[in-house]
Amino acid sequence: MTTLDSQQLTTGGPTLPQEIRVLTEVPGPRSRALAARRSAAVSAAVGSSMPFYAAAAGGGVVVDVDGNSYADLGSGIAVTTVGNSAPGVVDAVTEQVRSFTHTCFMITPYDSYVELAERLAALTPGDFAKKTALFTSGAEAVENAVKIARAHTGRQAVVVFDHAYHGRTNLTMAMTAKVVPYKNGFGPFAPEVYRAPLSYPFRDGLDGPAAAARAIAVIEKQVGAANLAAVVIEPIQGEGGFVVPAPGFLPALAAWAKENGVVFVADEVQTGIARTGAWFASEHEGVEPDLVTIAKGVAGGLPLSAVTGRAELMDAPVPGGLGGTYGGNPVATAAALATLETVERDGLLQRARQVEILLLRRLHALAARDARLGDVRGRGAMVAVELVRPGTTEPDAALAKRVATEAAQRGVIVLTCGTDGNVLRFLPPLSAPDALLEQAFDVLDAVFADAR
Known part of the structure; x- marks a missing residue:
């Protein structure tokens, strides 16, 4: 699509008048x-x-x-980025449902899983060999990224940040900052999760390098690089308040992680797949994460998530160590391929x-x-x-x-x-x-x- 006329986008789905119209009291x-x-x-x-x-x-x-x-103005929390019931997604899903709805990739694999892994390797930041594993929810992707980092490094500790939101499973609840409603009454939580201060320009007044130095000092004193498997961070926070770190914060943190053999994980569940004006928000500062977690907008509304990253990291767990009955479901992978095509075409x-x-x-x-x-x-x-x-x-x-x-x-x-x-x-x-x-x-x- 060469001319971007917002009235002519083909991602609109059902033909519905594009206007606010309140006919009854709300709720009706x-x-x-x-x-x-x-x-x-x-x-x-x-x-x-x-x-x-x-x-x-x-x-x-x-x-x-x-x-x-x-x-x-919510997109089902950043999910229907290409529009609800986008025509290309509907067509792809319909065709796939007619063929088969499930075989379990761990039992009988299929080509759309492989094709989507290839596409995500090409789209995520970094010019290096990458591989992908597919899952169902964003929290599942984050939890598996931690598993991969631990398997690769042989270390246990994980660092996350103030105001972070990473999910509702036991490990990702530990990684999430906000207690109510996400954690209240649900403990005990997974151990070896530590929290560092985030760059929050509106509230801390620090530039990016200074905020990074503050975070790194906390990590080195309270955790120790030698014990740390992964740093997990949202390039722009989601539930935590859409906090955009000051320029230079993310690159400095990524450089420190690389110097110390720590896996740098970008949680792009909410920011990924065109939401921020790039395929992934990490690109805005030239950051190349070791692992990227992907979900929400990737499949046009169907449940699908992914971890994509350096091939040697993705191969670190034992064979069979990653997976799940519904991970990379064929209907969802068909929807994802159509979603990526829609982003590019439109x-x-x-x-x-x-x-x-x-x-x-x-x-x-x-x-x-x-x-x-x-x-x-x-x-x-x-x-x-x-x-x-x-x-x-x-x-x-x-x-x-x-x-x-x-x-x-x-x-x-x-x-x-x-x-x-x-x-x-x-x-x-x-x-x-x-x-x-x-x-x-x-x-x-x-x-x-x-x-x-």
């Missing part, structure tokens, strides 16, 4: 009826951010069971950079007239605003919750995040047209004006 009667059924049948421990139930989605909208149409790396310009323009304009927007940050279609009490850096989680709740009432899906719950994050599908995004931010402007 059908959503309320489903909520009543849910309360009797679904665990109360499974939460939902939105009070309405989806019936259709495509382009940049979600339509609920009552016919209300919402601008989707020029979605460039589209993500265009979305960044629009989002930052609207948010900086809002911040200029509202002192409660303390920091605007992000890359590509992964942008956030941190909300604070005016004139301070004190987090205002109540405002973030109020804005997200009221935005939903007016037809905009926006998610919160951050260790303190005071960050609004914006993750629109790259298939969302500019006019819809502008309409969504008109709504958000009004919500902020009313939330006094």
Whole structure:
């Protein structure tokens, strides 16, 4: 696709009007009826951010069971990057389902697994031999990256960072920083996980090299390089608040890891596959991770994850040491190959950079007239605003919750995040047209004006 007209992107899926349309109270009667059924049948421990139930989605909208149409600024937490029910993905999945839905790659392998491994080796940063193992969830990918690092180095310790989010399995809960709701009451957790300070420009005021020196000093004193198997870091944090480290932080950390034989793992579960305007966020600073974890946006909405990295590391575990019944399911791998093709065909790396310009323009304009927007940050279609009490850096989680709740009432899906719950994050599908995004931010402007 040579000309990127946001109105003509082919990633839109179902033909749905790309507009906000609120026809009933939110939630409407059908959503309320489903909520009543849910309360009797679904665990109360499974939460939902939105009070309405989806019936259709495509382009940049979600339509609920009552016919209300919402601008989707969440993409199912950065999953439907190429759009919900993108035509190429639908076609690939349909064809694969007609052939077979499962054999288990560990029993009877198939070519789409191999082809996807080849594609990921070519797309991830670094000009060296790479291999891939496929799994199902992002947490599973992170946990397997740690297994690979431990097998390769013979060491046990793992370093993660303040505000990190890596998943909900036992090991990845230990690696995740935020207690509620992810860890509360679920211990004891896996041992040999240590935490270092992250570069957080809005709050620490350090440049990248100084922040890296601080982190490295903590690691050397509290863990010791000789004991350390892996450093695991999100190049841009996700659930932790979309924190973008200061320039130079990631390269300095990666260089230290290389000098000390420590495996550098980039957790690109949320940042990968065009979300930040590059295939992977590590590319923005020229970092070449030893291992990259991939999930969310890779398969157009189907459950799939991967660890891709240096061939000698990927071969370190014993044969049979990696795998899983559903890992690299053939329907999901077909969807992933179609997703990668869609990104390339529709020029979605460039589209993500265009979305960044629009989002930052609207948010900086809002911040200029509202002192409660303390920091605007992000890359590509992964942008956030941190909300604070005016004139301070004190987090205002109540405002973030109020804005997200009221935005939903007016037809905009926006998610919160951050260790303190005071960050609004914006993750629109790259298939969302500019006019819809502008309409969504008109709504958000009004919500902020009313939330006094």
